[in-house]
Amino acid sequence: MEVDAGREESEGRSVQLSDEDKGKFLLQYVLSRRGVCSERALAKALKALECDGEQLEDGEAEAQVVEMVGRLNVRLSALDYKLVRQRDQLGAWTYAYVDVLPSEDTKLATPLTIEELKYVQWCVREIVEAGQEVVEAQGTKSVVERSVDEALAQSRSGQDGLNAEYDSKSLRFRVSYTAGARQLFQSDALGPLETERLLTRLCQLRWLYRTSEGQFGLATRALAELQEYLRTQYTVPICTVCDEVALRGVKCQCSEGAWHAPCFQHYVAHVSTACASCERPVLEAIYMA
Numbered sequence: 001m002e003v004d005a006g007r008e009e010s011e012g013r014s015v016q017l018s019d020e021d022k023g024k025f026l027l028q029y030v031l032s033r034r035g036v037c038s039e040r041a042l043a044k045a046l047k048a049l050e051c052d053g054e055q056l057e058d059g060e061a062e063a064q065v066v067e068m069v070g071r072l073n074v075r076l077s078a079l080d081y082k083l084v085r086q087r088d089q090l091g092a093w094t095y096a097y098v099d100v101l102p103s104e105d106t107k108l109a110t111p112l113t114i115e116e117l118k119y120v121q122w123c124v125r126e127i128v129e130a131g132q133e134v135v136e137a138q139g140t141k142s143v144v145e146r147s148v149d150e151a152l153a154q155s156r157s158g159q160d161g162l163n164a165e166y167d168s169k170s171l172r173f174r175v176s177y178t179a180g181a182r183q184l185f186q187s188d189a190l191g192p193l194e195t196e197r198l199l200t201r202l203c204q205l206r207w208l209y210r211t212s213e214g215q216f217g218l219a220t221r222a223l224a225e226l227q228e229y230l231r232t233q234y235t236v237p238i239c240t241v242c243d244e245v246a247l248r249g250v251k252c253q254c255s256e257g258a259w260h261a262p263c264f265q266h267y268v269a270h271v272s273t274a275c276a277s278c279e280r281p282v283l284e285a286i287y288m289a
């Protein structure tokens with residue numbers, strides 16, 4: 001009897017991790033996912049580490065992740081690394097492990113040769129410039145567009161309903177911050193084989209994402225590593241709600257108002273159904289597919 005009780009106690013102790021250990025596990029978890037991990041996945045991992053994790057609410061677990069990452073960053077700063085919390089291309093909170101040492105041009109933690117770096121800068125320009133072209137929103141809708149429609153539909157049923165003169169629950173125009181494979185193979189910086197290899201690598205690193213139609217856009221890691229570069233080199237949409245670069249979601253025709261899809265959901269439900277800058281109704285806004 002006594003032996004059993006003793007063993008139980010020591011087993012109980014062995015799964016009791018200190019906050020520091022949990023922090024280390026979280027960092028390892030992010031690194032094992034090529035340095036990019038959603039907050040939701042981290043919260044789930046944290047719950048798995050807690051012996052009473054099942055009792056932890058999702059919101060609480062996410063708040064704990066934010067707190068732990070804050071403490072981790074104090075230690076990582078000595079090594080010039082940081083876990084950056086930001087919206088991923090779909091608007092979900094995500095962490096990316098990045099190098100914070102400033103370098104003269106593009107600040108990248110991803111190791112690239114000079115030619116590759118030139119190519120990446122060229123890609124970024126192609127992708128950002130592609131986003132200037134406004135077209136009719138026809139055909140299949142992207143995940144982002146569907147969640148924008150959902151937000152619009154929900155907001156009109158609420159008290160802060162949309163103007164009744166708009167019957168349609170969807171937007172008329174779209175832009176897309178993506179470039180096609182054919183386009184991205186036209187660089188002088190790299191040959192076709194190197195281009196192919198680099199594009200594959202950049203997708204694996206979650207630097208680029210590739211749609212089912214074969215279009216490439218900037219993914220979480222690019223948004224984390226290039227946030228300042230994008231803001232200073234280009235005029236890119238900045239989210240009205242969270243103040244981060246938004247290349248997918250919705251933007252107003254005035255280009256001042258822009259939203260990630262989850263931020264848009266919040267905005268039309270709780271803030272307004274008109275652009276804060278120009279007061280155009282959000283139903284006249286443009287999808288960023």
Ligand SMILES: [Zn+2]
Nearest residue numbers: 239242260263
């Ligand atoms: Zn946002």
Ligand SMILES: [Zn+2]
Nearest residue numbers: 252254275278
């Ligand atoms: Zn506007």
